[in-house]
Amino acid sequence: MSEKFDVIVIGAGPGGYVAAIRAAQLGLKTACVEKWLNKDGKAVFGGTCLNVGCIPSKALLEASHKFAEARDDFEEFGIEAPDVKMDVKKMIARKDKIVNQLTGGIAMLFKANGVTAFEGTGKVLSGKKVEVTGHDGNNQTLEAENIIIASGSVPAEIPPTPLTEGLIVDSTGALEFEETPKRLGVIGGGVIGLELGSVWNRLGSEVTVFEAMDSFLATADQQIAKETKKLLSKQGLNIELSARVTGSDIKDKEVTVKYTDAKGEQEKTFDKLIVCVGRRPYTQSLLSDDAGVSLDERGFIYVDDHCRTSVPGVYAIGDVVRGPMLAHKASEEGIMVADIIAGHKAEVNYDVIPNVIYTFPEVAWVGKTEEELKADGVPVSTGVFPFSAIGRAMANGCTDGMVKIIAHAETDRILGMHILGQNAGEMIHNGVVAMEFGSSAEDLALMCFAHPTLSEAVHEAALSVDGHAIHMA
Numbered sequence: 001m002s003e004k005f006d007v008i009v010i011g012a013g014p015g016g017y018v019a020a021i022r023a024a025q026l027g028l029k030t031a032c033v034e035k036w037l038n039k040d041g042k043a044v045f046g047g048t049c050l051n052v053g054c055i056p057s058k059a060l061l062e063a064s065h066k067f068a069e070a071r072d073d074f075e076e077f078g079i080e081a082p083d084v085k086m087d088v089k090k091m092i093a094r095k096d097k098i099v100n101q102l103t104g105g106i107a108m109l110f111k112a113n114g115v116t117a118f119e120g121t122g123k124v125l126s127g128k129k130v131e132v133t134g135h136d137g138n139n140q141t142l143e144a145e146n147i148i149i150a151s152g153s154v155p156a157e158i159p160p161t162p163l164t165e166g167l168i169v170d171s172t173g174a175l176e177f178e179e180t181p182k183r184l185g186v187i188g189g190g191v192i193g194l195e196l197g198s199v200w201n202r203l204g205s206e207v208t209v210f211e212a213m214d215s216f217l218a219t220a221d222q223q224i225a226k227e228t229k230k231l232l233s234k235q236g237l238n239i240e241l242s243a244r245v246t247g248s249d250i251k252d253k254e255v256t257v258k259y260t261d262a263k264g265e266q267e268k269t270f271d272k273l274i275v276c277v278g279r280r281p282y283t284q285s286l287l288s289d290d291a292g293v294s295l296d297e298r299g300f301i302y303v304d305d306h307c308r309t310s311v312p313g314v315y316a317i318g319d320v321v322r323g324p325m326l327a328h329k330a331s332e333e334g335i336m337v338a339d340i341i342a343g344h345k346a347e348v349n350y351d352v353i354p355n356v357i358y359t360f361p362e363v364a365w366v367g368k369t370e371e372e373l374k375a376d377g378v379p380v381s382t383g384v385f386p387f388s389a390i391g392r393a394m395a396n397g398c399t400d401g402m403v404k405i406i407a408h409a410e411t412d413r414i415l416g417m418h419i420l421g422q423n424a425g426e427m428i429h430n431g432v433v434a435m436e437f438g439s440s441a442e443d444l445a446l447m448c449f450a451h452p453t454l455s456e457a458v459h460e461a462a463l464s465v466d467g468h469a470i471h472m473a
């Protein structure tokens with residue numbers, strides 16, 4: 001007889017592993033099936049986020065930032081470090097160590113919470129059964145009252161630039177360079193392209209980012225986006241907008257990218273090329289023909305607001321379903337679904353999910369942009385406060401950027417917070433908490449913020465929504 005569980009989760013990324021732990025904590029007999037093998041061929045948990053996404057990219061961003069700071073900024077602080085060098089192999093080894101520590105941690109959390117882990121590929125069969133094919137090729141069938149699909153996403157590819165070992169790579173390959181490429185091309189000026197472009201630019205690559213759209217960071221508030229482009233360009237990122245890549249040629253160890261822009265047909269030659277044109281939902285070998293789980297027209301598993309698929313008792317969460325492809329969104333959906341299965345009421349507030357771009361300075365936002373609100377005809381008041389007027393920013397040596405708060409012009413309710421600045425990714429939680437509690441800009445303005453902190457810019461931006469910032473002439 002096949003083993004029966006209350007919940008079987010397929011995929012152990014930040015959606016799946018969080019869902020499995022929560023379900024087990026709620027007393028449900030839970031299994032999690034994961035097929036990921038790391039570069040040493042070891043079965044590991046953590047999915048894209050821990051293995052080749054959020055965490056390794058941040059390890060490289062931090063290392064490259066420290067290096068660039070020591071090289072470019074220490075002198076201003078009176079620190080002499082005339083001969084700063086980067087050992088790229090050591091940087092990559094440190095990143096691998098952090099990844100191993102975290103993925104190993106998930107295995108321990110599974111044990112501690114009583115989640116049964118299966119290493120192999122899970123396939124949803126009809127009748128809420130899951131077939132697990134182990135890495136040794138052996139099959140077994142499990143049964144469940146509920147199934148949570150959390151199979152994630154994979155990098156999208158484009159025909160003009162097929163991946164070519166060591167030369168044209170996706171985001172995963174860009175986390176593994178053994179030396180700094182002299183000339184680096186990045187296709188895609190989205191979050192991942194800008195982060196990876198920044199890493200290698202700081203280490204000395206001449207970086208060109210090709211973005212097909214004519215606006216930079218089209219989903220961000222455009223006041224913030226324009227300033228971000230200025231700062232990144234000053235750092236040396238050559239950002240080409242309206243640049244549509246049409247082809248590539250490989251010769252010796254170089255790749256020539258062909259593209260069209262306002263000036264017509266162009267080409268540029270690089271030592272490495274990173275393709276970061278987005279990610280697509282991953283459903284390969286996941287569903288049997290009679291599973292009954294529907295996909296939408298873009299290949300995402302179709303779900304409702306509570307992540308229910310077209311089959312009762314089968315849920316799907318994270319990158320494989322609609323919504324932003326973010327780890328914390330996947331985790332929140334995992335918690336919601338586990339709670340629902342355990343009989344609780346649960347929701348995800350999709351209007352209050354923060355976005356962060358971990359460049360330097362960081363870009364972070366929550367809620368709506370001024371452009372979106374104006375397009376919807378919502379009357380708004382905005383308060384903007386620059387870090388150049390914040391004492392702590394001066395002491396830190398980074399006065400770039402600003403905080404922008406957008407409130408409803410009549411009710412004063414905060415509808416969006418947008419930050420460009422050092423630690424914006426931490427500060428944005430001021431906005432997340434405020435918006436989750438339905439705060440007005442005045443509520444924030446009346447709170448006491450510690451001095452001297454960067455978050456004082458949030459306070460001042462809230463004060464300036466009705467024109468009363470203190471430190472602004």
Ligand code: FAD
Pocket residue numbers: 010011012013014015016033034035036046047048049050052053054055057120121122123150151152153171172192282284285286317318319320325326327328329330358
């Ligand atoms: P995944 O993390 O993709 O996990 C899915 C898992 O399911 C995988 O382990 C896969 O092996 C497994 N799986 C798939 N099919 C099967 C099957 N049939 N059987 C068994 N197992 C299966 N997000 C952020 O929020 N912040 C960031 O800073 C950030 N940085 C990123 C940087 C990079 C370079 C990349 C590539 C992504 C980044 N992301 C970031 C996005 C983030 O990684 C994803 O949104 C997140 O991992 C999605 O989680 P998930 O659980 O839905 O899917």
